[in-house]
Amino acid sequence: xxxxxxxxLALLTALALIIFVIEMRFPxxxxxxxxxxxxxxxxxxxxxFVYRPSETAMLVACxxxxxxxxxxxxxxxxxxxxxxxxxxxxxxxxxRFLKLKYIWLCSILGAMLHNTGQILAxxxxxxSTAVMSYLPVLILxxxxxxxxxxxxxxxxxxxxxxxxxxx
Amino acid sequence: xxxxxxxxxxxxxIIILIFCVIYTVRSFRKPSGKHVLIIQxxxxxxxxxxxxxxxxxxxxxxxxxxxxxxxxxxxICISEADCPDQTCIRTGVLKSETLPIVCLPHKLIIRYAExxxx
Numbered sequence: 001x002x003x004x005x006x007x008x009l010a011l012l013t014a015l016a017l018i019i020f021v022i023e024m025r026f027p028x029x030x031x032x033x034x035x036x037x038x039x040x041x042x043x044x045x046x047x048x049f050v051y052r053p054s055e056t057a058m059l060v061a062c063x064x065x066x067x068x069x070x071x072x073x074x075x076x077x078x079x080x081x082x083x084x085x086x087x088x089x090x091x092x093x094x095x096r097f098l099k100l101k102y103i104w105l106c107s108i109l110g111a112m113l114h115n116t117g118q119i120l121a122x123x124x125x126x127x128s129t130a131v132m133s134y135l136p137v138l139i140l141x142x143x144x145x146x147x148x149x150x151x152x153x154x155x156x157x158x159x160x161x162x163x164x165x166x167x
Numbered sequence: 168x169x170x171x172x173x174x175x176x177x178x179x180x181i182i183i184l185i186f187c188v189i190y191t192v193r194s195f196r197k198p199s200g201k202h203v204l205i206i207q208x209x210x211x212x213x214x215x216x217x218x219x220x221x222x223x224x225x226x227x228x229x230x231x232x233x234x235x236x237x238x239x240x241x242x243i244c245i246s247e248a249d250c251p252d253q254t255c256i257r258t259g260v261l262k263s264e265t266l267p268i269v270c271l272p273h274k275l276i277i278r279y280a281e282x283x284x285x
Contacts (some may be wrong), residue, residue: 021283031257031259033271074251076251080226102173107179109176122271126274127209128276131276134269137187137190143180
């Protein structure tokens with residue numbers, strides 16, 4: 001891997017972590033557990049479209065592990081990992097045949113899969129299907145948040161392609 | 168061809184979303200029963216009738232950790248827990264029949280009993 005790419009990925013990871021830590025300070029908008037904006041996923045969506053799948057996976061893995069350490073909530077790590085795995089898989093697959101202007105669509109799909117993965121992990125860990133009832137609510141809120149982060153990622157991609165053209 | 172694939176994905180997503188909206192709206196309905204189950208590690212440890220229950224606090228231990236469940240004015244909530252995320256406390260009072268109070272780290276669920284379960 002080239003040094004330049006490594007630096008870029010490290011920078012993006014740091015950015016995602018900063019966003020993640022700031023978002024932790026936000027008060028809850030809806031009193032339903034698991035509902036949050038997921039602003040750090042702006043970086044993930046951006047990376048899916050700009051970098052190779054393996055590079056994106058590395059970025060997300062670093063962010064999740066470091067994020068769990070920063071928030072001091074290691075028990076949530078399993079849910080994040082499972083959610084991120086499904087989310088990345090879906091987004092990388094769909095980004096293959098999506099044009100750049102459909103980033104928001106990719107982001108919504110990613111959010112849906114992320115929530116599904118989280119609930120799946122919760123069902124397996126709790127050995128109970130009671131948590132399944134949260135899935136539709138989470139998918140709904142996730143889609144709204146996903147559309148928002150997708151739009152943000154769209155803006156970032158547009159800006160970055162402009163700056164790359166005129167160095 | 169590419170366009171068609173995108174359309175299929177959009178349609179599937181819209182269908183899922185419609186289901187979710189219906190479900191979410193339904194979950195705001197008032198519960199029909201008054202029986203509440205407290206479940207830990209898939210075992211029912213308490214079966215409480217909120218109609219007749221007195222105001223009380225129940226402490227539930229999980230390994231070295233605990234949750235304190237509070238019953239007040241025929242409503243149930245988790246008032247204290249030593250888990251790092253505190254999600255169960257922020258969920259507040261159990262209102263919805265479909266959405267339980269969940270404490271993921273302590274594998275604790277509080278939900279309304281379905282018919283024929285109590």
